[in-house]
Amino acid sequence: MNLFDLALSWLKHKPKERVILFGRGIHALPNPREKELFDDASSAFIRGDVLEGYKSFLASLVHSEISHLPHHLKIIPEEGALRFELIQGSAIIKAYITSEYLEAYADIAKSASLHVAIKRRFLERNFQLTYCHFSEEKGVIKLSIRLDNTTITPQKIFFPLREIALNADFEKEFIASEFDESVLLEYDHILPINAERARRLYTAMQTWIVQTKESLLGLLSNDNTGMVSFSYLALLLQIDYLILPHKKMAKNISEKINGYFLDDEKLTEDKNADLETFLFELETMSYEHFVTQLYDSTSTFSPYEQAMHDDIATFIDESLAKVRWYKNSHSNYVISVIYRYISLYILYNYGLHPSLRALLHLHVEVYTGDFFAAEGETRLYDPQTKTFQKNSIQERIASAIKPYADRYKGLKNFADELNYSDLEHFSQSFYLQIKNLDYTEA
Known part of the structure; x- marks a missing residue:
């Protein structure tokens, strides 16, 4: 059993604590070993084991499952690399990690279908963001980050990942509120209410x-x-x-x-x-x-x-x-x-x-x-x-x-x-x- 599956199994057998399914916070319970796994990630980065550090860091993000929803974090190990996908509301963030770098992105919308005012908004938002940026690639508006793993720490991963996740979700929600949501990409994971x-x-x-x-x-x-x-x-x-x-x-x-x-x-x-x-x-x-x-x-x-x-x-x-x-x-x-x-x-x-x-x-x-x-x-x-x-x-x-x-x-x-x-x-x-x-x- 790998570190991610172990973290997930701990949460499945966590003591009877109610998951609150209302409000706008995370509808789940945090990993009970969050701090320990965060510290494990720090230790791995210090000794130069970058991929092991990322595994511990990602395991620290794992929280309890909601039975009717897809799990919020999926990790795919590869030879000398890691891939992962995380869900943040209406957005899916996909990432690829090597010992040298992390690249992550969220597909937002089809560029050709967007009003020019929205494209201008993305340019203006780039000046407000610290770690990630909007760009256009092959007709797709993306929000992306790239991290250099030379001096990586858990903190240097957490805040950029959180920024891209929250802002990708925010912008997709904004487009859905003001325009036709049919222009949005990777929107099929959200589930209609019974x-x-x-x-x-x-x-x-x-x-x-x-x-x-x-x-x-x-x-x-x-x-x-x-x-x-x-x-x-x-x-x-x-x-x-x-x-x-x-x-x-x-x-x-x-x-x-x-x-x-x-x-x-x-x-x-x-x-x-x-x-x-x-x-x-x-x-x-x-x-x-x-x-x-x-x-x-x-x-x-x-x-x-x-x-x-x-x-x-x-x-x-x-x-x-x-x-x-x-x-x-x-x-x-x-x-x-x-x-x-x-x-x-x-x-x-x-x-x-x-x-x-x-x-x-x-x-x-x-x-x-x-x-x-x-x-x-x-x-x-x-x-x-x-x-x-x-x-x-x-x-x-x-x-x-x-x-x-x-x-x-x-x-x-x-x-x-x-x-x-x-x-x-x-x-x-x-x-x-x-x-x-x-x-x-x-």
């Missing part, structure tokens, strides 16, 4: 929009702009996280959320009006168009930079301060919305440790029980009886914490510290525990 599930997702989105509109009846005035903002943003974040649209729909949602937080001269009322107009567009979107915005694929690299836990703790503190302000103002409606918004925004905006991602996903599940019940999951909170599935919640917290407890000695299971008396007290106690998690390595 028709039954696509209809379920469409119905869920429509239900959430109607519920949000009904909850705001009587509140749409200048005195309630903050409450309206939280409601609209929480809804868009929930659509983005749970439905995971692509192409034009994903681009528009991102622009609306990020546009709200721009430090510009726009009034909050005007920003809310923009969000309301966009929600109307989603509400009136036909199912036939909606389903074209969905697909399944796997990824190798996270699109996020790893966040410092102090930054996340600060965001939670600031958000809980807003909860207290609304409580003091007797604006009870918005409190549950803010609690829902906190976890969704962190999942949207920060690169998270897998355990923290699993914990925040748990909070999303608590607030969207109908959606997850339709997905075949246990309902963690019943709004009719106002009761929690306490044992299931405790199991989920344990499965998020336990696999990392040896590495982070201060990371403790906090399930028994939560207040299960009602939804509000649960969220308050939950975020206080999340804020104080200790990810200091032993």
Whole structure:
């Protein structure tokens, strides 16, 4: 068994840690030997065994398989060389390695079918990229890198590979959102969403929009702009996280959320009006168009930079301060919305440790029980009886914490510290525990 197959077998027998299939991070769990394999690669490069170093490095990238998707990384050993292919969303990166160099590329689109504005965009993007560049070869637009292996290190491989993977995916998504995706090359690996599930997702989105509109009846005035903002943003974040649209729909949602937080001269009322107009567009979107915005694929690299836990703790503190302000103002409606918004925004905006991602996903599940019940999951909170599935919640917290407890000695299971008396007290106690998690390595 070679190093790559060994890494894959370890992951197949990894302890019961839930793979989160929602949101825009990697939908898999990292290799438990990632650091060890990274160090093995460094040692091999130092002693001049370049191909062995690459094998260890690539093995460190291997993460858990998702049963219905092709594996994200394929390695083909050759005499005195290595080939590999990795998937990043809509893009496939192909590479050839010798002891002297690495060459990798992603085929983006047919050049003859592209509008001149897109070609100009690629030229401009070359000035923004650090390691890779766009070019045209035999009628194909490619994104390529070449690395000299004379003084190679794992770090000198990781960042160029991540750049080419993320940018190839980004540009193919951009073309699919603005033009006809038929011009794209190597696009057949993405999988359509099952028709039954696509209809379920469409119905869920429509239900959430109607519920949000009904909850705001009587509140749409200048005195309630903050409450309206939280409601609209929480809804868009929930659509983005749970439905995971692509192409034009994903681009528009991102622009609306990020546009709200721009430090510009726009009034909050005007920003809310923009969000309301966009929600109307989603509400009136036909199912036939909606389903074209969905697909399944796997990824190798996270699109996020790893966040410092102090930054996340600060965001939670600031958000809980807003909860207290609304409580003091007797604006009870918005409190549950803010609690829902906190976890969704962190999942949207920060690169998270897998355990923290699993914990925040748990909070999303608590607030969207109908959606997850339709997905075949246990309902963690019943709004009719106002009761929690306490044992299931405790199991989920344990499965998020336990696999990392040896590495982070201060990371403790906090399930028994939560207040299960009602939804509000649960969220308050939950975020206080999340804020104080200790990810200091032993």
